[in-house]
Amino acid sequence: MSRAVRDKWRRKEWYDIILPRYFGETKVGETPSDDPDKVMGRIFETTLASITGDFSQEYIKMYFQVYELEGHTARTVFKGHEYLRDYLRSLVRRRSTKVDGFYRVYTKDGYRVKIVVTAMTQRRIQTSHEFAIRKIMQEIVEEKAENLTFDQLAHEMVLGKLASDVYNRAKNVTSLRHVGVRKSELLALPN
Numbered sequence: 629m630s631r632a633v634r635d636k637w638r639r640k641e642w643y644d645i646i647l648p649r650y651f652g653e654t655k656v657g658e659t660p661s662d663d664p665d666k667v668m669g670r671i672f673e674t675t676l677a678s679i680t681g682d683f684s685q686e687y688i689k690m691y692f693q694v695y696e697l698e699g700h701t702a703r704t705v706f707k708g709h710e711y712l713r714d715y716l717r718s719l720v721r722r723r724s725t726k727v728d729g730f731y732r733v734y735t736k737d738g739y740r741v742k743i744v745v746t747a748m749t750q751r752r753i754q755t756s757h758e759f760a761i762r763k764i765m766q767e768i769v770e771e772k773a774e775n776l777t778f779d780q781l782a783h784e785m786v787l788g789k790l791a792s793d794v795y796n797r798a799k800n801v802t803s804l805r806h807v808g809v810r811k812s813e814l815l816a817l818p819n
Contacts, residue, residue: 636662637660639662640660640661640662641660641661641662641700642658642659642660642700643658643659643660643661643664643667643697643700643701643702644657644658644700644701644702645657645658645659645672645692645694645702645704646701646702646703646704647679647692647704648692648703648704648705648706648779649779650706650779650780650782650783651679651706651782652679654679656672656674656678656679656692657672657674659672659702664697667694667697667702668694668695668697669693669694669695670693670694670702671691671692671693671694671707672691672692672693672694672704673689673690673691673692674689674690674692675687675688675689675690676688676689676690676709676786686712687711687712687714687715688709688710688711688712688786689709689710689711689712690706690708690709690786691706691707691708691709692704692705692706692707693705693707693814705814705817706778706779706782706814707813707814708742708811708812708813708814709785709786709809709811709812710810710811710812711808711810711811716746716810719746719748719805719806720748721748721805723751723752724748724749724750724751724752724805725748725749725751725752725753725758726746726747726748726749727746727747727748727749727758727761727762727765728744728745728746728810729744729745729746729747729761729762729765729766729769730742730743730744731743731744731745731765731766731769731770732815733769733770733773733774734773735773735776735777735778735781736773736774736775736776736777737777737778737818738817738818738819739778739781739814739816739817739818740814740815740816741773741778741781741812741813741814741815742811742812742813742815743769743785743790743809743811743812744809744810744811744812745765745769745790745791745794745807745808745809745810746806746807746808746809746810747761747765747794747795747798747804747806747807748804748805748806748807749802749803749804749805750802750803750804750805751803753802757801757802760798760801761798761801761802764794764797764798764801765794765798768790768793768794768797769790772784772790772793778814782812785809785812786809786812788808788809790809791807791808791809792807794807795807
């Protein structure tokens with residue numbers, strides 16, 4: 629019986645997983661498959677640190693989905709990202725407020741994206757301040773989506789530009805400890 633399993637494994641071929649152009653078009657891994665059609669649609673996960681080489685970004689998990697095969701090369705599209713649970717737990721403190729904003733937006737080139745922005749305050753804040761921070765988050769996320777293509781928006785979400793813009797405007801409302809795009813997800817490709 630083990631012989632049949634071994635033979636099945638030997639028939640599989642390896643496909644290189646290639647990042648999208650806007651993340652450097654480098655190989656981040658490989659996946660085995662006995663049928664090329666089974667590779668299509670697979671989701672590959674890695675960390676931002678393994679892409680950039682900067683260990684300080686180890687807390688961001690990235691997802692890429694295979695959409696095209698060229699021989700043994702699997703091209704991917706950015707599917708989304710999220711903070712690791714451990715990192716998110718480490719941000720939570722007593723006597724402070726966590727403000728989350730959930731937004732579904734269309735980019736300039738027609739991609740539908742879900743974005744979750746999180747802000748952690750230094751101390752507890754009033755509900756009116758939470759509303760003000762969420763309003764700032766919403767304005768910035770909608771403005772970015774309206775003016776940027778999907779690849780530019782993905783870059784800004786993952787590398788912290790979008791979070792930095794939210795922080796710079798929201799720090800006028802109350803003192804903040806952390807602002808970041810906690811999660812993003814590609815919901816639909818353009819028609």
